[in-house]
Amino acid sequence: MESLADRAYLVTGGGTGIGAATALHLAALGASVTVIGRREEPLKKIADEVRRQGGDALAHTADVRDPAAVEAAVDAAMDRFGRIDGLVNNAAGNFVTPAEKLSPNGWRAVVDIVLNGTWNCTSAVARRMIETNRPGSIVSVIATYAWTGHPGTVHSAAAKAGVVAMTRTLAVEWARYDIRLNCVAPGPTETEGAGSALWAEQEDRDRVLASVPLRRFAGAAEVGDLIGLLLSDRAAYITGTTLTADGGQSLGAQIYGPPLETNGASPSPR
Numbered sequence: 646m647e648s649l650a651d652r653a654y655l656v657t658g659g660g661t662g663i664g665a666a667t668a669l670h671l672a673a674l675g676a677s678v679t680v681i682g683r684r685e686e687p688l689k690k691i692a693d694e695v696r697r698q699g700g701d702a703l704a705h706t707a708d709v710r711d712p713a714a715v716e717a718a719v720d721a722a723m724d725r726f727g728r729i730d731g732l733v734n735n736a737a738g739n740f741v742t743p744a745e746k747l748s749p750n751g752w753r754a755v756v757d758i759v760l761n762g763t764w765n766c767t768s769a770v771a772r773r774m775i776e777t778n779r780p781g782s783i784v785s786v787i788a789t790y791a792w793t794g795h796p797g798t799v800h801s802a803a804a805k806a807g808v809v810a811m812t813r814t815l816a817v818e819w820a821r822y823d824i825r826l827n828c829v830a831p832g833p834t835e836t837e838g839a840g841s842a843l844w845a846e847q848e849d850r851d852r853v854l855a856s857v858p859l860r861r862f863a864g865a866a867e868v869g870d871l872i873g874l875l876l877s878d879r880a881a882y883i884t885g886t887t888l889t890a891d892g893g894q895s896l897g898a899q900i901y902g903p904p905l906e907t908n909g910a911s912p913s914p915r
């Protein structure tokens with residue numbers, strides 16, 4: 646595992662789920678982290694946990710939809726740590742609804758958080774990297790339905806696809822500044838946010854699990870580990886890509902023939 650000592654990262658939505666696991670992972674590798682979100686309490690909890698483990702963290706409230714609030718958060722991170730080496734665009738909003746019932750405001754809420762929020766944070770952080778003449782790495786968390794689409798989440802799927810296009814565009818445009826941009830596409834990952842938005846009932850969980858060839862949810866920590874890999878110098882030649890970690894879900898389930906026999910192996914939890 647590569648040390649990230651002396652590095653400083655920002656993680657949006659860093660108070661819960663995948664964002665919190667990522668912040669803790671980066672801190673465990675020696676990095677300083679600024680966690681950003683709307684609610685102060687979960688952010689403080691993660692920052693306190695980082696400090697308890699001997700690291701340094703800043704909790705800063707901001708709604709990623711608000712460019713001025715994002716600027717203030719990035720300034721606070723620069724003031725505190727003197728540098729920014731990377732950003733994790735993890736904040737998201739989601740709910741399942743038939744597209745024909747989605748209100749203009751429901752569409753706007755999700756697209757604003759996922760697409761505009763990612764742009765607000767990406768542009769604010771990249772400008773600091775360019776001004777201070779430092780290389781950087783930006784990782785955005787998307788979902789595989791960015792390319793497959795998914796009924797019931799038209800707002801999120803469209804916004805995540807926009808994030809992929811943004812990532813590919815900027816990977817080429819900002820390569821001259823040595824700023825790398827990549828995406829991670831996790832499959833169903835055990836978090837409170839996704840659990841309540843997408844698989845609240847046992848039958849929903851069962852249906853989700855049946856769609857994953859590896860037959861388990863991802864752990865937030867294993868997704869955080871992959872985000873850490875893309876941020877680190879081990880990925881120094883990787884830019885403009887999406888790393889998919891979905892247990893095979895986006896490849897599709899068996900359709901033809903009777904169900905294949907298993908040998909009774911059960912998934913190992915992460």
Ligand SMILES: CCC/C=C/C(=O)SCCNC(=O)CCNC(=O)[C@H](O)C(C)(C)COP(=O)([O-])OP(=O)([O-])OC[C@H]1O[C@@H](n2cnc3c(N)ncnc32)[C@H](O)[C@@H]1OP(=O)([O-])[O-]
Pocket residue numbers: 737738739740741742747748749750751752754755788801831832833838839842843
């Ligand atoms: C593989 C899976 C991939 C997983 C991906 C993930 O992202 S998991 C991560 C999951 N984590 C999270 O999602 C965590 C963060 N999530 C959130 O903050 C909220 O869920 C949010 C996205 C609605 C934004 O909140 P906000 O305070 O900015 O907005 P607000 O409350 O004011 O609502 C705005 C509009 O949306 C409407 N609306 C809302 N719900 C529903 C619904 N179920 N049905 C229909 N409509 C709904 C609401 O009625 C209103 O429209 P209206 O009535 O004015 O026309």
Ligand SMILES: NC(=O)C1=CN([C@@H]2O[C@H](COP(=O)(O)OP(=O)(O)OC[C@H]3O[C@@H](n4cnc5c(N)ncnc54)[C@H](OP(=O)(O)O)[C@@H]3O)[C@@H](O)[C@H]2O)C=CC1
Pocket residue numbers: 657658659660661662663664681682683684685687707708709710734735736737738739758762786787788789830831832833834835836837838839840
């Ligand atoms: N869990 C899963 O199965 C999958 C998740 N993903 C992606 O992973 C990422 C993390 O999801 P997950 O950890 O599951 O979900 P969570 O709901 O736990 O995380 C979402 C985080 O985003 C923050 N957030 C939401 N809206 C805003 C906003 N407007 N401004 C700032 N922060 C905001 C929330 O904090 P607060 O409410 O305090 O602002 C929360 O900490 C998301 O991008 C999601 O789309 C992708 C595929 C699968």
